[in-house]
Amino acid sequence: MARFCLLIGLLFQISFGWAQTMATTKKTTLAAPQNKAMLRAVKTFMSSLTEEQRKKASYPFTDEERFNWHFVPRDRKGVPLKEMTAEQQKKALAILQTSLSEKGYQKAKAIMELEVVLKALEKHPPENTYRDPGKYYFSVFGEPTEQEPWAFRVEGHHLSLNFSSVTGRLVAETPAFMGSNPAIVPEGPEKGKQILKEEANLGFALVQSFTPEQLKKALINEKAPNEIVTSNSRKAMLEKPEGILFSEMNAAQQKTFTQLLNVYLGKYNPELATDLRAKVEKAGFAKTYFAWAGSQTQEVGKAHYYRIHNPVLLIEYDNSQNNANHVHTVVRDLTNDFGEDALQAHYKIHPHE
Numbered sequence: 453m454a455r456f457c458l459l460i461g462l463l464f465q466i467s468f469g470w471a472q473t474m475a476t477t478k479k480t481t482l483a484a485p486q487n488k489a490m491l492r493a494v495k496t497f498m499s500s501l502t503e504e505q506r507k508k509a510s511y512p513f514t515d516e517e518r519f520n521w522h523f524v525p526r527d528r529k530g531v532p533l534k535e536m537t538a539e540q541q542k543k544a545l546a547i548l549q550t551s552l553s554e555k556g557y558q559k560a561k562a563i564m565e566l567e568v569v570l571k572a573l574e575k576h577p578p579e580n581t582y583r584d585p586g587k588y589y590f591s592v593f594g595e596p597t598e599q600e601p602w603a604f605r606v607e608g609h610h611l612s613l614n615f616s617s618v619t620g621r622l623v624a625e626t627p628a629f630m631g632s633n634p635a636i637v638p639e640g641p642e643k644g645k646q647i648l649k650e651e652a653n654l655g656f657a658l659v660q661s662f663t664p665e666q667l668k669k670a671l672i673n674e675k676a677p678n679e680i681v682t683s684n685s686r687k688a689m690l691e692k693p694e695g696i697l698f699s700e701m702n703a704a705q706q707k708t709f710t711q712l713l714n715v716y717l718g719k720y721n722p723e724l725a726t727d728l729r730a731k732v733e734k735a736g737f738a739k740t741y742f743a744w745a746g747s748q749t750q751e752v753g754k755a756h757y758y759r760i761h762n763p764v765l766l767i768e769y770d771n772s773q774n775n776a777n778h779v780h781t782v783v784r785d786l787t788n789d790f791g792e793d794a795l796q797a798h799y800k801i802h803p804h805e
Contacts, residue, residue: 534586676746695743
Protein backbone atom coordinates (compact mmCIF):
# COMPACT_ATOMS: atom_id res chain seq x y z
CA MET A 453 0.00 0.00 0.00
CA ALA A 454 2.74 2.43 1.03
CA ARG A 455 4.73 1.60 -2.12
CA PHE A 456 1.68 2.26 -4.29
CA CYS A 457 0.89 5.63 -2.70
CA LEU A 458 4.54 6.67 -2.91
CA LEU A 459 4.64 5.68 -6.57
CA ILE A 460 1.58 7.75 -7.43
CA GLY A 461 2.91 10.73 -5.50
CA LEU A 462 6.25 10.66 -7.34
CA LEU A 463 5.01 10.07 -10.89
CA PHE A 464 6.11 12.66 -13.43
CA GLN A 465 3.21 15.01 -14.31
CA ILE A 466 2.62 15.79 -17.96
CA SER A 467 0.91 19.12 -18.55
CA PHE A 468 -1.10 19.46 -21.71
CA GLY A 469 -3.18 22.55 -20.80
CA TRP A 470 -6.54 23.38 -22.32
CA ALA A 471 -6.83 23.91 -26.08
CA GLN A 472 -7.91 27.52 -26.52
CA THR A 473 -8.93 27.36 -30.16
CA MET A 474 -11.20 24.91 -31.89
CA ALA A 475 -9.84 22.92 -34.82
CA THR A 476 -11.89 20.94 -37.28
CA THR A 477 -12.37 17.23 -36.67
CA LYS A 478 -10.32 16.50 -39.77
CA LYS A 479 -7.32 18.42 -38.48
CA THR A 480 -7.43 16.96 -34.97
CA THR A 481 -7.76 13.39 -36.16
CA LEU A 482 -4.99 13.50 -38.73
CA ALA A 483 -2.15 14.93 -36.63
CA ALA A 484 -2.98 13.31 -33.28
CA PRO A 485 0.49 13.02 -31.72
CA GLN A 486 -1.03 12.44 -28.29
CA ASN A 487 -3.32 9.75 -29.68
CA LYS A 488 -0.20 8.01 -30.97
CA ALA A 489 1.40 8.54 -27.57
CA MET A 490 -1.47 6.67 -25.96
CA LEU A 491 -1.06 3.80 -28.42
CA ARG A 492 2.63 3.60 -27.57
CA ALA A 493 1.85 3.74 -23.85
CA VAL A 494 -0.66 0.89 -24.09
CA LYS A 495 1.76 -1.27 -26.10
CA THR A 496 4.56 -0.53 -23.63
CA PHE A 497 2.33 -1.45 -20.72
CA MET A 498 1.16 -4.70 -22.31
CA SER A 499 4.72 -5.74 -23.17
CA SER A 500 5.73 -5.27 -19.53
CA LEU A 501 3.17 -7.81 -18.28
CA THR A 502 3.79 -11.47 -17.65
CA GLU A 503 1.92 -14.00 -19.77
CA GLU A 504 -0.55 -14.59 -16.95
CA GLN A 505 -1.14 -10.86 -16.48
CA ARG A 506 -1.67 -10.34 -20.23
CA LYS A 507 -4.35 -13.02 -20.20
CA LYS A 508 -6.16 -11.15 -17.42
CA ALA A 509 -5.79 -7.79 -19.13
CA SER A 510 -6.62 -8.81 -22.71
CA TYR A 511 -10.01 -9.30 -24.36
CA PRO A 512 -11.19 -9.50 -27.95
CA PHE A 513 -12.43 -6.15 -29.18
CA THR A 514 -15.87 -7.65 -29.78
CA ASP A 515 -16.15 -9.07 -26.24
CA GLU A 516 -19.23 -7.84 -24.34
CA GLU A 517 -16.97 -7.15 -21.38
CA ARG A 518 -16.02 -3.90 -23.11
CA PHE A 519 -19.46 -2.53 -22.23
CA ASN A 520 -19.49 -3.91 -18.67
CA TRP A 521 -18.65 -0.69 -16.86
CA HIS A 522 -19.57 0.50 -13.38
CA PHE A 523 -18.40 2.80 -10.61
CA VAL A 524 -19.20 0.90 -7.39
CA PRO A 525 -16.93 -1.43 -5.37
CA ARG A 526 -17.27 -4.83 -7.04
CA ASP A 527 -15.26 -7.64 -8.63
CA ARG A 528 -13.80 -6.52 -11.94
CA LYS A 529 -12.05 -7.94 -14.96
CA GLY A 530 -8.56 -6.89 -15.98
CA VAL A 531 -5.26 -6.72 -14.11
CA PRO A 532 -5.29 -4.54 -10.95
CA LEU A 533 -2.56 -2.20 -9.80
CA LYS A 534 -2.06 -4.28 -6.66
CA GLU A 535 -0.90 -7.23 -8.80
CA MET A 536 1.67 -5.17 -10.70
CA THR A 537 5.27 -4.37 -9.92
CA ALA A 538 6.18 -0.74 -9.30
CA GLU A 539 7.49 -0.47 -12.87
CA GLN A 540 4.31 -1.99 -14.32
CA GLN A 541 2.21 0.42 -12.25
CA LYS A 542 4.19 3.31 -13.66
CA LYS A 543 3.57 2.11 -17.22
CA ALA A 544 -0.14 1.58 -16.49
CA LEU A 545 -0.59 5.07 -15.11
CA ALA A 546 1.40 6.51 -18.02
CA ILE A 547 -1.55 5.55 -20.23
CA LEU A 548 -3.75 7.89 -18.23
CA GLN A 549 -1.16 10.63 -18.49
CA THR A 550 -1.36 10.47 -22.29
CA SER A 551 -5.17 10.41 -22.44
CA LEU A 552 -5.94 13.00 -19.76
CA SER A 553 -4.85 16.56 -19.12
CA GLU A 554 -2.64 17.18 -16.10
CA LYS A 555 -5.68 18.30 -14.12
CA GLY A 556 -7.70 15.29 -15.25
CA TYR A 557 -4.87 12.94 -14.32
CA GLN A 558 -4.50 14.57 -10.90
CA LYS A 559 -8.21 14.07 -10.23
CA ALA A 560 -8.08 10.41 -11.31
CA LYS A 561 -5.05 9.84 -9.09
CA ALA A 562 -6.72 11.61 -6.14
CA ILE A 563 -9.82 9.43 -6.53
CA MET A 564 -7.65 6.32 -6.23
CA GLU A 565 -5.84 7.71 -3.19
CA LEU A 566 -9.14 8.62 -1.50
CA GLU A 567 -9.72 4.91 -0.85
CA VAL A 568 -7.16 5.17 1.97
CA VAL A 569 -9.10 8.07 3.53
CA LEU A 570 -12.43 6.28 3.10
CA LYS A 571 -11.06 3.13 4.73
CA ALA A 572 -10.05 5.15 7.79
CA LEU A 573 -13.38 7.00 7.95
CA GLU A 574 -15.31 3.73 7.71
CA LYS A 575 -12.99 2.21 10.36
CA HIS A 576 -12.12 -0.92 8.40
CA PRO A 577 -9.39 -3.05 10.02
CA PRO A 578 -5.95 -2.99 8.35
CA GLU A 579 -6.40 -6.44 6.80
CA ASN A 580 -9.69 -5.48 5.15
CA THR A 581 -9.33 -4.81 1.39
CA TYR A 582 -12.82 -3.47 0.62
CA ARG A 583 -11.28 0.00 0.24
CA ASP A 584 -7.98 -0.41 -1.54
CA PRO A 585 -6.15 1.99 -3.93
CA GLY A 586 -4.64 -1.05 -5.60
CA LYS A 587 -8.05 -2.25 -6.82
CA TYR A 588 -8.07 -0.27 -10.05
CA TYR A 589 -8.14 -2.57 -13.05
CA PHE A 590 -6.61 -2.08 -16.49
CA SER A 591 -8.07 -3.82 -19.55
CA VAL A 592 -7.27 -3.74 -23.26
CA PHE A 593 -9.74 -4.86 -25.91
CA GLY A 594 -8.35 -5.95 -29.26
CA GLU A 595 -4.79 -5.57 -30.49
CA PRO A 596 -3.48 -2.00 -30.09
CA THR A 597 -2.41 -1.08 -33.62
CA GLU A 598 -2.96 1.69 -36.16
CA GLN A 599 -4.82 -0.69 -38.48
CA GLU A 600 -7.57 -2.22 -36.34
CA PRO A 601 -10.06 -1.04 -33.69
CA TRP A 602 -9.01 -1.40 -30.07
CA ALA A 603 -10.04 0.02 -26.71
CA PHE A 604 -8.68 0.65 -23.24
CA ARG A 605 -10.38 0.87 -19.84
CA VAL A 606 -9.26 1.69 -16.32
CA GLU A 607 -11.85 1.13 -13.66
CA GLY A 608 -12.35 0.86 -9.93
CA HIS A 609 -14.43 2.48 -7.21
CA HIS A 610 -15.58 5.91 -8.43
CA LEU A 611 -13.47 5.81 -11.57
CA SER A 612 -14.33 4.41 -14.99
CA LEU A 613 -12.51 5.76 -18.04
CA ASN A 614 -13.13 4.21 -21.45
CA PHE A 615 -11.23 5.04 -24.65
CA SER A 616 -11.84 3.62 -28.12
CA SER A 617 -9.58 3.79 -31.19
CA VAL A 618 -10.17 3.19 -34.88
CA THR A 619 -7.25 2.89 -37.33
CA GLY A 620 -4.78 4.68 -35.13
CA ARG A 621 -6.88 7.55 -33.81
CA LEU A 622 -8.95 7.84 -30.68
CA VAL A 623 -12.60 8.27 -31.60
CA ALA A 624 -14.27 8.06 -28.19
CA GLU A 625 -13.46 9.01 -24.61
CA THR A 626 -16.74 8.06 -22.96
CA PRO A 627 -18.38 6.84 -20.80
CA ALA A 628 -16.22 8.73 -18.31
CA PHE A 629 -17.10 8.56 -14.63
CA MET A 630 -15.41 10.31 -11.70
CA GLY A 631 -16.78 10.29 -8.17
CA SER A 632 -15.73 11.23 -4.66
CA ASN A 633 -16.73 9.79 -1.30
CA PRO A 634 -16.49 11.83 0.79
CA ALA A 635 -17.04 14.86 -1.40
CA ILE A 636 -15.35 16.92 1.31
CA VAL A 637 -13.17 15.02 3.78
CA PRO A 638 -14.70 15.76 7.21
CA GLU A 639 -11.80 14.84 9.51
CA GLY A 640 -8.28 13.48 9.74
CA PRO A 641 -5.04 14.58 8.03
CA GLU A 642 -6.88 15.24 4.73
CA LYS A 643 -9.69 17.28 6.33
CA GLY A 644 -11.25 19.72 3.86
CA LYS A 645 -9.96 17.97 0.75
CA GLN A 646 -12.44 18.27 -2.14
CA ILE A 647 -11.46 16.51 -5.35
CA LEU A 648 -14.39 17.68 -7.47
CA LYS A 649 -14.48 21.22 -6.13
CA GLU A 650 -14.70 23.06 -9.47
CA GLU A 651 -17.61 20.90 -10.57
CA ALA A 652 -19.50 21.85 -7.41
CA ASN A 653 -18.59 25.54 -7.14
CA LEU A 654 -19.32 26.46 -10.75
CA GLY A 655 -22.61 24.56 -10.69
CA PHE A 656 -23.74 26.51 -7.64
CA ALA A 657 -22.43 29.78 -9.04
CA LEU A 658 -24.60 29.29 -12.11
CA VAL A 659 -27.83 28.22 -10.40
CA GLN A 660 -27.52 30.94 -7.75
CA SER A 661 -27.17 33.58 -10.47
CA PHE A 662 -30.56 32.82 -11.99
CA THR A 663 -33.49 35.18 -11.61
CA PRO A 664 -36.71 33.69 -10.17
CA GLU A 665 -38.05 33.39 -13.71
CA GLN A 666 -34.91 31.61 -14.93
CA LEU A 667 -34.90 29.31 -11.91
CA LYS A 668 -38.44 28.18 -12.72
CA LYS A 669 -37.10 26.84 -16.01
CA ALA A 670 -33.85 25.42 -14.64
CA LEU A 671 -35.31 23.68 -11.58
CA ILE A 672 -36.73 20.35 -12.73
CA ASN A 673 -37.38 18.92 -9.26
CA GLU A 674 -37.35 20.24 -5.71
CA LYS A 675 -35.73 16.98 -4.64
CA ALA A 676 -32.45 15.64 -6.01
CA PRO A 677 -32.33 12.07 -7.32
CA ASN A 678 -30.26 9.66 -5.26
CA GLU A 679 -28.02 8.81 -8.21
CA ILE A 680 -27.04 10.00 -11.67
CA VAL A 681 -30.12 9.32 -13.77
CA THR A 682 -28.44 7.24 -16.48
CA SER A 683 -26.50 5.09 -13.97
CA ASN A 684 -24.16 2.62 -15.73
CA SER A 685 -26.39 2.01 -18.76
CA ARG A 686 -24.62 0.88 -21.92
CA LYS A 687 -26.38 3.60 -23.89
CA ALA A 688 -27.36 6.80 -22.10
CA MET A 689 -30.88 7.97 -22.86
CA LEU A 690 -33.21 10.62 -21.47
CA GLU A 691 -36.79 11.09 -22.63
CA LYS A 692 -36.38 14.78 -23.34
CA PRO A 693 -34.08 17.69 -22.54
CA GLU A 694 -35.20 19.79 -19.58
CA GLY A 695 -34.11 22.97 -17.89
CA ILE A 696 -33.02 26.37 -19.11
CA LEU A 697 -31.50 26.88 -22.55
CA PHE A 698 -28.07 28.41 -22.96
CA SER A 699 -29.67 31.14 -25.08
CA GLU A 700 -31.93 32.06 -22.15
CA MET A 701 -28.95 32.96 -19.96
CA ASN A 702 -27.33 36.38 -19.86
CA ALA A 703 -23.71 36.92 -20.91
CA ALA A 704 -22.27 36.45 -17.41
CA GLN A 705 -24.27 33.26 -16.90
CA GLN A 706 -23.19 31.92 -20.29
CA LYS A 707 -19.58 32.54 -19.28
CA THR A 708 -20.07 30.55 -16.05
CA PHE A 709 -21.82 27.79 -17.97
CA THR A 710 -18.92 27.61 -20.45
CA GLN A 711 -16.42 27.46 -17.59
CA LEU A 712 -18.38 24.57 -16.08
CA LEU A 713 -18.49 22.73 -19.41
CA ASN A 714 -14.75 23.24 -19.83
CA VAL A 715 -14.08 21.70 -16.42
CA TYR A 716 -15.46 18.42 -17.74
CA LEU A 717 -14.03 18.58 -21.25
CA GLY A 718 -10.71 19.87 -19.92
CA LYS A 719 -10.05 16.61 -18.08
CA TYR A 720 -8.97 15.10 -21.40
CA ASN A 721 -5.80 15.76 -23.34
CA PRO A 722 -6.20 18.75 -25.70
CA GLU A 723 -6.83 16.67 -28.82
CA LEU A 724 -9.67 14.73 -27.25
CA ALA A 725 -11.04 17.83 -25.52
CA THR A 726 -10.99 19.85 -28.74
CA ASP A 727 -12.68 17.08 -30.72
CA LEU A 728 -15.45 16.72 -28.14
CA ARG A 729 -15.93 20.45 -27.81
CA ALA A 730 -16.16 20.81 -31.61
CA LYS A 731 -18.87 18.18 -31.60
CA VAL A 732 -20.79 20.01 -28.87
CA GLU A 733 -20.50 23.34 -30.70
CA LYS A 734 -21.59 21.77 -33.98
CA ALA A 735 -24.73 20.41 -32.28
CA GLY A 736 -25.34 23.98 -31.13
CA PHE A 737 -25.41 25.81 -27.82
CA ALA A 738 -28.89 26.90 -28.89
CA LYS A 739 -29.95 23.31 -28.17
CA THR A 740 -28.01 23.00 -24.91
CA TYR A 741 -29.86 22.84 -21.59
CA PHE A 742 -28.82 23.22 -17.96
CA ALA A 743 -31.07 21.55 -15.39
CA TRP A 744 -30.97 21.55 -11.59
CA ALA A 745 -32.71 19.49 -8.90
CA GLY A 746 -32.65 19.76 -5.11
CA SER A 747 -31.14 22.37 -2.83
CA GLN A 748 -29.52 25.50 -4.18
CA THR A 749 -27.61 25.92 -0.90
CA GLN A 750 -24.05 24.63 -0.94
CA GLU A 751 -23.46 22.72 2.28
CA VAL A 752 -23.15 19.16 3.49
CA GLY A 753 -26.57 17.64 4.06
CA LYS A 754 -28.25 19.55 1.21
CA ALA A 755 -28.74 17.09 -1.67
CA HIS A 756 -28.41 18.54 -5.16
CA TYR A 757 -28.07 17.48 -8.79
CA TYR A 758 -27.46 19.13 -12.15
CA ARG A 759 -26.94 18.16 -15.76
CA ILE A 760 -25.85 19.61 -19.07
CA HIS A 761 -27.70 18.12 -22.01
CA ASN A 762 -27.78 18.65 -25.76
CA PRO A 763 -28.24 16.28 -28.74
CA VAL A 764 -24.70 14.87 -28.49
CA LEU A 765 -23.57 15.35 -24.90
CA LEU A 766 -24.86 14.54 -21.42
CA ILE A 767 -23.03 15.54 -18.25
CA GLU A 768 -24.51 14.59 -14.87
CA TYR A 769 -23.49 15.63 -11.37
CA ASP A 770 -25.18 14.20 -8.28
CA ASN A 771 -24.44 14.80 -4.61
CA SER A 772 -27.16 13.17 -2.54
CA GLN A 773 -25.79 10.06 -0.84
CA ASN A 774 -24.08 9.91 2.58
CA ASN A 775 -25.85 13.03 3.83
CA ALA A 776 -25.08 14.78 0.54
CA ASN A 777 -21.32 14.38 0.89
CA HIS A 778 -20.80 11.83 -1.89
CA VAL A 779 -20.45 13.01 -5.50
CA HIS A 780 -20.98 11.13 -8.75
CA THR A 781 -20.21 12.72 -12.13
CA VAL A 782 -20.39 11.27 -15.62
CA VAL A 783 -19.78 12.41 -19.20
CA ARG A 784 -21.64 10.57 -21.97
CA ASP A 785 -21.38 11.04 -25.72
CA LEU A 786 -24.97 10.35 -26.73
CA THR A 787 -23.98 9.42 -30.26
CA ASN A 788 -20.64 7.72 -29.77
CA ASP A 789 -20.17 6.09 -26.33
CA PHE A 790 -17.61 3.28 -26.69
CA GLY A 791 -16.94 4.61 -30.20
CA GLU A 792 -19.97 2.81 -31.58
CA ASP A 793 -20.93 5.50 -34.09
CA ALA A 794 -17.38 5.78 -35.44
CA LEU A 795 -17.04 2.00 -35.55
CA GLN A 796 -20.20 1.59 -37.61
CA ALA A 797 -18.83 4.06 -40.13
CA HIS A 798 -15.50 2.20 -40.15
CA TYR A 799 -17.13 -1.18 -40.74
CA LYS A 800 -19.16 0.16 -43.66
CA ILE A 801 -15.90 1.04 -45.41
CA HIS A 802 -13.86 -1.87 -44.06
CA PRO A 803 -16.18 -4.89 -43.54
CA HIS A 804 -14.88 -7.40 -40.97
CA GLU A 805 -15.56 -11.09 -40.96
